[in-house]
Amino acid sequence: MQPAATPIRPRLVGQTFLLLASIAIAAIIAQAWWAIQQDRRITLESEHENALIAVRLLEEHATLTLHEAERSLDILLNAIHEEARQKPIDDALIRTVLTKAQPFNQVMKALQYVNPQGIASVSTIDYPAYQTDADDRTYIPYLLAHREDRKIMLGRPFQRFYDAEMVVPIARNIFAQDGRYLGIISTDISVAYFSSVYARVAKDSKAMVALFSEQGNVIVRFPFELKAAGKNLAAAASIKPFQPQALEGHFEDKHFLGEESDATRFYTFRKIADYGIVAVFARERDLSLAAWRQRSAERMVFSVVAILFLSLSLFFLWKHIRRLNHTEESLRLSEASLRASEKKFVDLFEQSPVPLALVKLSDGIIVEMNDSLLTQWGFSRQEVIGKTALQLKVWETPSERIGYINSLHAQGHVHELEVRLCNKRGEVATCLLSSRVFNSDGVAMIIFTPIDISRMRAIEDQIRHLNADLEARVSERTESLEHANQDLEIALKSMKNMQAEMFRSEKMAALGYLVAGISHELNTPIGNSLMVASTLKEHAENLASELGSGKPRRTILNELIAETKKGADILVRSLERAAQLIISFKQVSVDQSSNHRRGFDLGKSLEEVLLTLEPMYRRSAHKLTRDLQAGIQMESYPGALAQIVTNAISNALNHAFENQEQGLMQLSTCLIDQGQVEIIFSDNGCGISPENLKRVFDPFFTTKLGQGGSGLGMNIVYNLITEVLGGTVELHSEPGKGTSLIMRLPLIAPQHEDE
Numbered sequence: 186m187q188p189a190a191t192p193i194r195p196r197l198v199g200q201t202f203l204l205l206a207s208i209a210i211a212a213i214i215a216q217a218w219w220a221i222q223q224d225r226r227i228t229l230e231s232e233h234e235n236a237l238i239a240v241r242l243l244e245e246h247a248t249l250t251l252h253e254a255e256r257s258l259d260i261l262l263n264a265i266h267e268e269a270r271q272k273p274i275d276d277a278l279i280r281t282v283l284t285k286a287q288p289f290n291q292v293m294k295a296l297q298y299v300n301p302q303g304i305a306s307v308s309t310i311d312y313p314a315y316q317t318d319a320d321d322r323t324y325i326p327y328l329l330a331h332r333e334d335r336k337i338m339l340g341r342p343f344q345r346f347y348d349a350e351m352v353v354p355i356a357r358n359i360f361a362q363d364g365r366y367l368g369i370i371s372t373d374i375s376v377a378y379f380s381s382v383y384a385r386v387a388k389d390s391k392a393m394v395a396l397f398s399e400q401g402n403v404i405v406r407f408p409f410e411l412k413a414a415g416k417n418l419a420a421a422a423s424i425k426p427f428q429p430q431a432l433e434g435h436f437e438d439k440h441f442l443g444e445e446s447d448a449t450r451f452y453t454f455r456k457i458a459d460y461g462i463v464a465v466f467a468r469e470r471d472l473s474l475a476a477w478r479q480r481s482a483e484r485m486v487f488s489v490v491a492i493l494f495l496s497l498s499l500f501f502l503w504k505h506i507r508r509l510n511h512t513e514e515s516l517r518l519s520e521a522s523l524r525a526s527e528k529k530f531v532d533l534f535e536q537s538p539v540p541l542a543l544v545k546l547s548d549g550i551i552v553e554m555n556d557s558l559l560t561q562w563g564f565s566r567q568e569v570i571g572k573t574a575l576q577l578k579v580w581e582t583p584s585e586r587i588g589y590i591n592s593l594h595a596q597g598h599v600h601e602l603e604v605r606l607c608n609k610r611g612e613v614a615t616c617l618l619s620s621r622v623f624n625s626d627g628v629a630m631i632i633f634t635p636i637d638i639s640r641m642r643a644i645e646d647q648i649r650h651l652n653a654d655l656e657a658r659v660s661e662r663t664e665s666l667e668h669a670n671q672d673l674e675i676a677l678k679s680m681k682n683m684q685a686e687m688f689r690s691e692k693m694a695a696l697g698y699l700v701a702g703i704s705h706e707l708n709t710p711i712g713n714s715l716m717v718a719s720t721l722k723e724h725a726e727n728l729a730s731e732l733g734s735g736k737p738r739r740t741i742l743n744e745l746i747a748e749t750k751k752g753a754d755i756l757v758r759s760l761e762r763a764a765q766l767i768i769s770f771k772q773v774s775v776d777q778s779s780n781h782r783r784g785f786d787l788g789k790s791l792e793e794v795l796l797t798l799e800p801m802y803r804r805s806a807h808k809l810t811r812d813l814q815a816g817i818q819m820e821s822y823p824g825a826l827a828q829i830v831t832n833a834i835s836n837a838l839n840h841a842f843e844n845q846e847q848g849l850m851q852l853s854t855c856l857i858d859q860g861q862v863e864i865i866f867s868d869n870g871c872g873i874s875p876e877n878l879k880r881v882f883d884p885f886f887t888t889k890l891g892q893g894g895s896g897l898g899m900n901i902v903y904n905l906i907t908e909v910l911g912g913t914v915e916l917h918s919e920p921g922k923g924t925s926l927i928m929r930l931p932l933i934a935p936q937h938e939d940e
Contacts, residue, residue: 236453546629563609841870
């Protein structure tokens with residue numbers, strides 16, 4: 186009998202796979218159909234939500250416009266009451282107030298007054314006075330008949346005969362302050378004020394929008410049609426959804442609002458209760474469902490592809506299983522492997538450090554629990570198997586379990602739900618509960634994983650306290666730093682004042698040094714002039730004596746005349762030298778002391794400065810050469826330029842040639858473009874070390890501290906070049922290879938605020 190069963194097995198396997206394939210294909214088709222229906226439902230819900238947003242926008246715009254008109258009527262009524270304090274109220278007074286109300290605002294196109302006898306008068310900015318046809322203003326008989334009605338009333342839209350403009354009247358009964366009935370006042374709202382918003386909404390949404398009264402009178406409709414304005418829809422069957430008390434809603438219809446098209450539209454409406462009007466937003470159903478139809482077609486294509494793929498997969502799987510059925514040994518090996526895997530998973534469940542339990546979804550009975558969870562709760566295996574968590578009193582709050590079970594039924598899993606669970610001793614622990622529903626032999630099971638995070642929460646509390654303490658410390662430190670910053674600001678202000686004073690002292694010292702040098706330089710020409718003048722006096726006395734002898738000798742006279750001419754030449758040259766020195770000193774001293782802006786020739790100005798500085802190095806072996814380009818005109822500060830050259834030469838003499846008997850300095854100028862000049866002062870001295878080179882322009886930095894150096898000379902040079910003259914400066918130097926000071930200055934210096 187056993188061999189006969191062998192050929193039956195492949196047929197059974199084939200039938201089983203055929204059945205599974207049919208079920209799977211049916212499931213795919215059912216799922217696709219369900220997804221399409223769900224997508225359609227969501228699409229329609231989204232369409233309704235978007236339509237509600239649009240119709241609420243239309244309702245808000247209409248409400249604002251009507252409120253503005255209502256406020257205008259209130260202002261007019263207040264004006265009537267004000268006039269009533271001066272004279273009794275009658276028709277003439279009210280018409281006078283209407284006339285004074287011009288010009289109207291953007292909402293009020295006309296003001297109308299109807300007295301208690303029904304006689305109307307209108308004041309409008311377009312047509313000062315006319316009698317209007319009462320047929321277009323049906324609210325007048327109603328308000329006259331219901332004088333106790335004090336609410337605002339919206340009339341039927343109509344086209345005014347004098348300007349052909351579509352308007353909507355809004356009116357109310359008015360009363361004197363003593364309660365006496367005065368009649369009706371109304372104003373017309375132009376339908377055009379609804380156009381901008383309604384037309385834009387209709388265009389952007391490819392929809393139809395409308396505003397009409399609850400009695401069915403169309404106020405405005407877009408796309409706009411003149412015949413639709415003022416049309417009464419009270420007889421239409423689709424007006425019924427607006428009759429109940431619902432504030433907003435939606436419906437479907439083909440011919441609502443007088444449309445000739447057979448296309449079905451989704452209509453969404455919202456009532457404006459204060460004024461008895463309704464805003465409507467409508468889109469064609471085909472347009473709303475176009476994207477859904479596209480997605481549905483794509484789903485159908487995907488479903489067909491999935492069915493084909495599943496069929497092929499099942500076919501190849503069936504072929505594969507048939508091959509496996511050919512040998513009994515392979516089945517036994519597979520069974521042994523399955524048992525080994527099962528044992529492995531059981532061992533993994535038991536030995537897992539993560540607390541785990543298997544629970545039936547239907548009744549909550551615990552089927553299995555690993556050692557980790559038993560240790561966490563303090564139970565033995567016999568105490569928990571076959572019981573529920575409620576019986577073990579694990580849940581601190583049973584209502585939490587209800588929400589947990591509902592989530593499992595709804596979603597099939599719960600991820601890191603924070604709950605409070607109790608152990609056997611009644612100690613409460615905060616746990617992150619994760620669970621997932623799975624099927625085991627047809628029974629819905631829950632894998633239950635509560636991770637104890639009580640210690641982590643305690644650590645978080647400690648961290649929060651530490652953060653609070655840290656914030657307090659930071660606040661204290663911030664306050665301390667603010668006090669320190671205030672002290673530093675005071676110290677910085679004091680240092681700036683001291684720096685300014687030292688800058689002035691350095692400037693005056695340079696000027697004093699210049700005066701001393703010029704005074705010493707003037708001694709030679711003035712002394713020579715004095716000696717020559719004494720000699721000329723002696724020659725004049727000898728000449729007078731020779732001429733007074735009665736027999737003057739030609740040879741003596743010629744000798745005296747020649748000596749006199751020679752002495753006169755010497756005297757002229759000495760005095761010219763003194764005059765040149767005095768003129769240069771005068772210009773340089775004025776420039777350095779006043780620091781005024783003026784136009785000057787750069788080469789000539791530098792020559793004057795160098796002339797006054799010659800006493801600084803004339804008696805030494807050091808030399809200064811110059812290469813000054815002629816014709817460079819500047820509009821700048823010659824005093825600042827003279828101060829820079831003076832400090833540069835003084836710095837070279839005091840530092841560059843300290844251990845050098847003969848030194849060479851060079852000053853050159855050249856025009857580098859139409860707006861800038863480059864001035865280079867260089868020497869062949871000892872140079873500057875790299876660590877000192879980057880600090881040369883720092884204030885109070887000097888290598889001769891205590892030896893007469895203030896440390897402000899090069900800082901003054903830097904400030905004058907960058908701040909006063911508006912230029913840039915570079916300093917290049919290497920030990921033993923000299924130093925170059927490169928200045929690039931604009932020909933026209935920037936203006937300063939004090940000028």
